[in-house]
Amino acid sequence: MRSEELKVIFEDVQGEKRLKESMRNYTSFHIGGAVDLLIFPEGTDDLRKILYLCNKYKIPLFVLGFGTNILVKDGGIRGVIVSLDKGFSEVRVVEGETVTAGAGAGLQTMVGFALKNELSGMEFAVGIPGSVGGALVMNAGTEDGEMEDVVQEVRIMTSDGEIKTLKKGDIKFSYRYSNFPAGSILLETDTLLKKGNGKNIKREMELFIHKRRLKQPLSFNSAGSVFKNPPGDFAGRLIESAGLKGFHVGDAMLSYVHANFIINRGNATARDVLRLIEIVKEKVFTKTGISLEEEIKIIGEDTENN
Ligand SMILES: Cc1cc2nc3c(=O)[nH]c(=O)nc-3n(C[C@H](O)[C@H](O)[C@H](O)COP(=O)(O)OP(=O)(O)OC[C@H]3O[C@@H](n4cnc5c(N)ncnc54)[C@H](O)[C@@H]3O)c2cc1C
Known part of the structure; x- marks a missing residue:
């Protein structure tokens, strides 16, 4: 069509x-x-x-x-x-320590809202780009916490247009994974935070941002970590030990700062990124026997000539 x-x-x-x-x-x-x-x-x-x-x-x-x-x-x-970033982006306190956030709100808007209201629990998310909806689907987080830790309920629209409330126990979350019903659209979430001390929350956030700046190549365009960490190891360490840091296909390059980040040096195509992903998987498997699994979602169609 x-x-x-x-x-x-x-x-x-x-x-x-x-x-x-x-x-x-x-x-x-x-x-x-x-x-x-x-x-x-x-x-x-x-x-x-x-x-x-x-x-x-x-x-x-x-x-x-x-x-x-x-x-x-x-x-x-x-x-x-x-x-959803135009009509579904309100963040508000419903009562006490429950914060409701629209799926189209920025995760950083929610983090800033928690800080302003001296509510603790969202510190782990400081600096993670993306929307609240995307963070729920990906169960976004770091070693310091993930969305699963704060979610109480999620309102969704099912593929046939019905609005449903899922309780935390209805949703299976694990590392960068959730099992929301296929074809559903997340609308908003209630999260439970804790009353905290503004200064302490801010200090913790500054520390996490500092760590992020040291570890991630934030001055280049990327989609964050390309591969999930395999159990008990780090994808970045495996890629580095396969000698691939800095390796590139066209303008898609494995970052020197964090080998699990593919950065776009300017004019990378999806084809370049996909070829680089293939090479990484092959080389890491040959060296370690470990099959890396993509964290990023790959969508869309190839062009006619690839
Ligand atoms: C520099 C950088 C650093 C990063 N650091 C981290 C990190 O520390 N930790 C981490 O976990 N991630 C990290 N990421 C990855 C990314 O930021 C997270 O996965 C983020 O939660 C994705 O949110 P998004 O809104 O961009 O989702 P998108 O990329 O737009 O979508 C991701 C998936 O969610 C689905 N989705 C989004 N919204 C909805 C909705 N309302 N209803 C149904 N499905 C929906 C999409 O269909 C897609 O399948 C990083 C990325 C970058 C670029």
């Missing part, structure tokens, strides 16, 4: 719509072909309409957070992407 046809199908849905948008502008890698139609729905009625129309016309649908953990292939994305 062409972008113009999609525009007609979705014309009754409120919210900004953009045709043939380059995904370079919506991913932290700054890589990727164009999506047929990108929609920024303003509320749950619009979202329900989008789901209904996608089901009716069998149009593929992808939910985008802030695009900090995805690689979009060079041929782009057929179908529709929804972004």
Whole structure:
């Protein structure tokens, strides 16, 4: 289905719509072909309409957070992407120590909100880019904590448009993994934090930011860690010990600062990144017998010539 046809199908849905948008502008890698139609729905009625129309016309649908953990292939994305960062981004205290955050809110907005209200529990998340929705799906975190530690409930819209509340116990979280129902869209979450001391919270956050600056190549475009750490080891250490630090395919390079980060030195294509991923997996497996598994989500289509 062409972008113009999609525009007609979705014309009754409120919210900004953009045709043939380059995904370079919506991913932290700054890589990727164009999506047929990108929609920024303003509320749950619009979202329900989008789901209904996608089901009716069998149009593929992808939910985008802030695009900090995805690689979009060079041929782009057929179908529709929804972004919740316009209508679903409120962060508020519901009562006492429960903070509710929209899935489209920035994780750093939530971190800043917790600090301002002297609520402790979100310190681990300081500096992790992305949205609250993306952080929940990825169970984002560090050795100092992860989303699973603070989540109480998550409201989702199922693929048939029903709004459901999932309690923490209904969701399985593990390292960079969650099992939200397939095709569902996360709307908002209630998190339980603890009353804390503003100065201590700030000090802890500054320490975590300092650690991050030392360990991560933050001046280059990337999607964070490309591979999950295998049990009991670190993907970065394995890549480094395979002699691959600084190795590159085109402008996609394994960072000298953190070998598990692929950085885009300027004009990397998804094809370059995918070839580099293949080489890393082969070399690490040959040297150690360990199969690395991607943490980043790879979506979209190849171009005609690859
Ligand atoms: C410099 C850098 C440092 C990083 N450091 C860390 C780190 O320390 N720890 C860590 O865990 N991660 C880290 N990351 C990775 C990334 O920031 C996290 O995984 C982040 O939580 C992804 O959020 P996002 O909004 O960008 O999600 P996206 O990349 O947009 O999407 C990720 C997945 O979530 C899904 N998704 C997003 N929103 C919704 C929704 N509302 N409903 C349904 N599905 C949804 C998408 O479909 C996709 O499958 C880093 C990335 C970068 C670039």
